[in-house]
Amino acid sequence: MSDISQKVEQIIREHNLHLCLECGKCSASCPRMLSGKQYSPRLLAQKIIASPEDEGYIESAVWECLTCGLCEERCPSGVRFVDFILRLRSLLAAVKGLKGYRAHDGAVHSWMRIMTAPGLKQNRLEWLTPDLRTTQEGPVAFFVGCAPYFDVFFSGIGVQTLAFARDGLRLMNRLGVDPVVLAEERCCGHDLLWTGDSANFAELSRLNYQAFRQAGVKEIVTACPECFQVWERFVPEVVEGFDLKVTLLLDFVERGMKTSGLRFSPLKTRVTYQDPCRLARMADRVEGPRRLMGMIEGLTLKEMDNSGRSALCCGNSSFINCDAYSKRIQLERLDEARRTKAELLLTACPKCHIHLACALRDPHTLGQPGIELRPLPSLLAERLPAGPEGDPGDNAR
Amino acid sequence: MTPVSILGIACNWSPYACYHAAGRAELALPANFRLMRVMCMGRINQALILKAFEHGADGVILLECVDADCRYGPGPEVGHTNVDRVRRLLRFLGIGQERLVERAFAADGRDELVHAVWDFTRAIEDMGPNPAKPGSAREAS
Ligand code: SF4
Ligand code: SF4
Numbered sequence: 001m002s003d004i005s006q007k008v009e010q011i012i013r014e015h016n017l018h019l020c021l022e023c024g025k026c027s028a029s030c031p032r033m034l035s036g037k038q039y040s041p042r043l044l045a046q047k048i049i050a051s052p053e054d055e056g057y058i059e060s061a062v063w064e065c066l067t068c069g070l071c072e073e074r075c076p077s078g079v080r081f082v083d084f085i086l087r088l089r090s091l092l093a094a095v096k097g098l099k100g101y102r103a104h105d106g107a108v109h110s111w112m113r114i115m116t117a118p119g120l121k122q123n124r125l126e127w128l129t130p131d132l133r134t135t136q137e138g139p140v141a142f143f144v145g146c147a148p149y150f151d152v153f154f155s156g157i158g159v160q161t162l163a164f165a166r167d168g169l170r171l172m173n174r175l176g177v178d179p180v181v182l183a184e185e186r187c188c189g190h191d192l193l194w195t196g197d198s199a200n201f202a203e204l205s206r207l208n209y210q211a212f213r214q215a216g217v218k219e220i221v222t223a224c225p226e227c228f229q230v231w232e233r234f235v236p237e238v239v240e241g242f243d244l245k246v247t248l249l250l251d252f253v254e255r256g257m258k259t260s261g262l263r264f265s266p267l268k269t270r271v272t273y274q275d276p277c278r279l280a281r282m283a284d285r286v287e288g289p290r291r292l293m294g295m296i297e298g299l300t301l302k303e304m305d306n307s308g309r310s311a312l313c314c315g316n317s318s319f320i321n322c323d324a325y326s327k328r329i330q331l332e333r334l335d336e337a338r339r340t341k342a343e344l345l346l347t348a349c350p351k352c353h354i355h356l357a358c359a360l361r362d363p364h365t366l367g368q369p370g371i372e373l374r375p376l377p378s379l380l381a382e383r384l385p386a387g388p389e390g391d392p393g394d395n396a397r
Numbered sequence: 398m399t400p401v402s403i404l405g406i407a408c409n410w411s412p413y414a415c416y417h418a419a420g421r422a423e424l425a426l427p428a429n430f431r432l433m434r435v436m437c438m439g440r441i442n443q444a445l446i447l448k449a450f451e452h453g454a455d456g457v458i459l460l461e462c463v464d465a466d467c468r469y470g471p472g473p474e475v476g477h478t479n480v481d482r483v484r485r486l487l488r489f490l491g492i493g494q495e496r497l498v499e500r501a502f503a504a505d506g507r508d509e510l511v512h513a514v515w516d517f518t519r520a521i522e523d524m525g526p527n528p529a530k531p532g533s534a535r536e537a538s
Contacts, residue, residue: 105444110451114490117529121491152485153443156478203532 004095005052011091012049015084019077020045026071026081031313032064035325035332039064041071041081048088062088063100063321067194068313069281082282086194093196100195100320104153108191108319111149115186116203124148125183127162131386132169133178137215141180142169143222143231146187147350159357160375161350167381168223168249174384175256179221184211190226191318193234202238205230209239223249223377225278225285225349232283248279250288250348253380257295264383266297272304272342273376274333274356275311276349289348289376296383302340304333312336314352315359330359337371346376401455401521405432405514406441410468412460412502415510424511427518438462439472443483450492453530456521459499460510466503492529496521 012018026041027033033040044061047054065085072081092098102109114120127148128134134142147161172179186208189201212220222228228248236242257264271293279285286308293301306312315330316322334356337345347353356373359365407413413434419426435441438461449457459480464473477499484494500513 105442105448107442107444107447110444110447111486111490113531114447114451114492114529116531118532119528119530121528122489123491124489148489149486152482152489155482200531 004091007091008048008052008088011084011087015080015087016078017045017049017084020049020079021077022046023076025074025076026079029070029074031068031070031315031329032066032325035328037064037323037325041065045079045081045084059092059096059098062092063098066313066315066317068277068317070277070310070313073281073309089194089196090198091196094198098196101323102195103316103319103322106319107153108146108149109195109197112146112187112189112192112204113197113200116200116207118207120184120186122183122185124185125181127151127165128181129166132166133173134169134181135178136180136182138178138180139216139218140177141182141212141215141217141220142172143188143220143224143227144181144185145222145224145227145350147224150350150354154354154357157358157361159354161353163375163378164223164350164353167375167377168221170381171249171253171256171377171384172221174262174381174386175253175260180212180215180217182211182215186211188224188227188230188235190230193230194318195320201234205235205238209235209242209244212244217244219245219247221247221249221252223348223350225276225283226351229278229282248283248285248288249377250285250292253377254288254292257292262384264296264380265385267379267383268298269344270300270302270340270342271344271346271379272302272337272340273307274304274314274337274345274347274349274352275308276347276352277311277313277317279348280311281309292376292380293346296379302342304336304340306336314347314349314355316355317351326355327359327362330355331362331364334359334365334371338369343372344374344379345371346374346379348376350375399525401429401518401526402453403427403430403456403458403514403518403521404449404454405430405458405460406445406449407432407434407460408438408462408472409434409436411462411466411504411506412510414504415502415507416460418507419511422507424507426511426514430514430518437467437469437472438476439467439469439474441476442479443486446480446483446497447486450487450490450496450527450529451531453527455524455527456496456498456517458514458517459497460513461499461501463501463503490529492527493524495524496527
């Protein structure tokens with residue numbers, strides 16, 4: 001690694017790795033390590049500082065991390081481990097062409113890169129149902145993400161990430177906003193970014209930004225925590241003069257409920273909730289989703305053993321290094337969910353939805369009590385039926 | 398005419414036998430046609446096809462055995478399911494479903510295979526290059 005040692009040194013410095021105490025709290029909390037994988041964040045931190053010549057270990061370990069951020073949550077010394085992983089991956093991918101083992105042979109990353117085509121003309125809006133109101137131009141946009149693609153690609157396991165989009169739009173409509181939905185929206189680039197392909201990530205960011213600006217958009221609302229993270233934090237890094245407001249759908253709904261005076265209709269049910277890492281730990285959205293669930297009368301939220309900022313990862317990130325250990329994490333998470341005796345496992349993230357939907361079909365779970373996986377926006381939309389124009393109707397009891 | 402590039406993905410058994418026979422008989426195939434051999438059409442997943450387009454193919458022709466001739470049992474079922482799904486993705490991407498075709502051959506289908514490849518190549522040449530070709534910043538490696 002000597003040829004790039006200065007850059008590695010810089011990454012080490014910028015992410016406080018020198019502050020590491022070797023206490024091992026990170027490894028003791030890392031779900032990847034606890035699942036039995038030969039991987040340790042503490043060891044990676046130590047090796048890159050003290051034995052950078054151990055390239056074999058470093059260059060393989062860097063792809064193992066789920067970037068879930070639990071280690072950072074526990075680290076007493078302020079080591080910024082997740083960003084460290086991100087930057088090291090980008091460097092190793094750019095300089096050495098390294099990449100993690102791609103789940104699904106890299107099909108998802110392929111379509112994401114295809115979307116960098118300058119002449120791209122997609123047919124991606126066929127999922128819009130007649131009741132959903134959208135526009136071509138306006139100040140507020142709804143960013144859909146790759147949901148149409150995921151639902152086809154993963155149709156074999158009954159994935160329905162488009163529910164996040166349809167019900168997200170439904171909620172916006174009912175709260176009085178008919179947002180721009182662009183036919184030429186491209187992938188936000190999250191998975192390319194986090195697997196080290198920063199060039200194509202930047203290309204997607206620029207193209208998306210231009211398209212939304214051209215449509216007169218000033219604010220982007222998205223239901224997906226990954227798209228949210230990307231738009232809020234990473235697009236401004238690569239798009240000069242970035243000036244769009246970025247809003248999480250759940251925040252939008254919470255505000256909208258307060259200002260409109262609308263109410264969710266009651267539902268007697270017992271639910272549990274999968275905190276997405278990119279919301280709970282990385283965007284401090286622990287309470288928001290819970291406040292929203294709390295607005296549904298009759299709904300009881302039963303927390304899993306690990307929840308909020310301590311929530312356990314859904315098992316995979318950015319579709320690399322999905323293996324038996326990922327599955328083990330997922331099965332453990334499902335066990336936690338089942339132990340709450342909830343009827344519904346709600347999630348706010350399309351990716352958590354995909355990974356948990358996969359785990360729910362695992363033969364190891366045969367004979368176990370069922371738990372229904374449901375997007376949080378879908379539950380909210382179902383409880384907020386449309387009233388006549390301008391009349392909150394039955395809802396405003 | 399703008400040059401186009403065509404990728405064939407051939408099952409190792411009947412279609413590859415046809416291709417081999419065409420080579421022995423010195424039957425010409427289009428200069429812009431390249432062949433990739435897999436053991437069975439069941440090995441053709443969504444990634445292989447998407448990757449072909451990601452790396453610049455303008456058309457992909459899947460050269461398969463007749464279903465009943467498959468040596469592995471579930472090959473055709475798996476393959477056809479994958480192809481159906483990827484077709485829908487190609488439509489979303491604006492690449493268009495007509496840039497991906499499936500053709501099946503018996504082991505003695507040498508001439509049919511040569512015809513199929515020429516026909517497909519001409520059709521793609523008429524359509525022109527794939528509009529959804531990624532920009533220059535393709536993945537390193
Ligand atoms: S981010 Fe998550 S997976 Fe990665 S080292 Fe930290 S705890 Fe482990
Ligand atoms: S928790 Fe922080 S200080 Fe402790 S070993 Fe891990 S990185 Fe080092």
